[in-house]
Amino acid sequence: MLGYAHGLNTAVETLRWREGSLEMIDQRVLPDRFEYLSYTSATEVAEGIRSMVVRGAPAIGCAAAYGVALESARLIHACSEVFDAGMETGFEVLATSRPTAVNLFWALNRMQTVWDANRHRSKREIADCMLAEAHEIFSEDVRNNRALGAYGAALLSDGARVLTHCNAGALATAGHGTALGIIRSAVETGKSISVIADETRPFLQGARLTAWEMVQECIPVTLIADNMAGHLMSCGEIDAVVVGADRVAVNGDVANKIGTYMVAVLAQRHNIPFYVACPLSTIDPGMPEGAAIPIEERSAMEVTGFRECQWAAKGVQVRNPAFDITPAGLVTALITEKGIVSWPNAEKIMRLFGV
Known part of the structure; x- marks a missing residue:
């Protein structure tokens, strides 16, 4: 889970089920305001x-x-x-919400x-079954993040300075996180880890969300503009890159927040490991290549701007x-709940699914 918001003694939950x-x-609106919105329909x-x-990606699935x-x-x-018609419409409207x-x-x-x-069951029984499955998807995501976090933590040395791009933390999942879950898990083992967070233009997920998560938990974090990563790598100030993913193709190509490709190219140029944290639910067995x-x-x-401010x-x-x-x-390894896949390819990835 995240740390604590505004000094409250209640752990923050990215998504939560409350009274139906x-x-x-x-x-x-983070980090300016911390508030929940309530939803009652598909x-x-x-x-x-x-x-x-x-x-x-994992939070969207939940x-x-x-x-x-x-x-x-x-x-x-x-x-x-x-x-029946309403259920089919619900599936359709959710499927068209975001494509990647x-x-x-x-x-x-x-x-x-x-x-x-x-x-064939009553509508009430169907509703109970649907809610039970949603709860299981949520709980499964946390378990998987914990598992891949433990695998990934072993790859980070004590004192590692880790670059992240976008936000792949608890805010992007049901809890713990993928990329930031690895950092959390490493810290839990006693390792001293510091984070360098790309601001992640244009939506600023790194500046607003990753930095906020790390500050909440007192994990050292330094914010940089996206175009500063190469300079810090060339100065020897980054030891590893850990990012999340929105979809991974069977051949190991990774779709992630815009700007990830540039970071991966820079990491290869400077011989810095580039790790992708992804639960198996983010790997698409039907997608042959990126x-x-x-x-x-x-x-x-x-x-062109942010909120009320326009600069373009x-x-x-x-x-x-x-x-x-x-x-x-460009991917040194995929880190999943079933283990680490070094230099991923189709054969290695399909092995994760027992194929």
């Missing part, structure tokens, strides 16, 4: 995913699962025809399997791809 509704931290959760209230559960509960008093993070579709497929297996992964294009407003010239053309692809050849 899903509550999610509004990550758009459509509302889909909008929360689309608008970046919740982000990070949110989508709860979105389906909410829809089944919302329709519990409807006739069978309306219930595969955990979204992985979680929806799990929920679809439960839905298909229980259609070139086929859909890359989300987001609003130009995210690039009005009328300028903007590109805003939210992700890029890091070729497998």
Whole structure:
């Protein structure tokens, strides 16, 4: 879990189930404000995913699962025809919320399997089954993050200075985190680890979220602009790079937050290990290579300014791809809950799935 917000003695939960509704931290307003928003339907959760209230592949998957559960509960008093139609619409609206993070579709497929297996039951029984599966997806994510965190922690030496890009912490998952989970696990073993956080333009997940998580837990963190990473590497101030992932292809290509590819190229140039922390739910067995992964294009407003402040010239053309692809050849290792895959390729990755 995260540390403590505003000095309160209550651990922060990125997503939480409260009295029949899903509550999610509004990550758009962190670190200025810490607040939860409440959701009661699949459509509302889909909008929360689309608008970046919740982000990070594992957290998006958990949110989508709860979105389906909410829809089944919302329709519990409807006739069978309306219930069935509403459930199908709920799946569809959630599936179209964001295109790149595969955990979204992985979680929806799990929920679809439960839905298909229980259609013969009463609507209340179906709703109970859907909620139970959403809870299991949530709990499983925390367990997997803990497991991959332990594997990854062994790769970091005492005193390591670790560069991260974007936010792959507790805020991006059900808890503990992937990339930051490795750092947390290393600290828990007694290692002295310090973090260098890229600010991660244009949405500033590193500056706003990663830095906030580390400050909450008193883990040393230094914030840098994205274009400073190469300089620090050349000065010998970075020992390892650890990032998360939104989708990993079978050949080991990695889709992650835009700018990750540049960091990987710099790491290779300076002989710095580049690690990708990813639960198996982030590996897409149906995606042969990274070139086929859909890359989300987001609003130009995210690039031309931030919140109420605009710094770009009005009328300028903007590109805003939210992700890029890091070729497998730049990845020192994938770190999963089933172990470490050094220099990943299709054969090694499919072995994780027992193929």
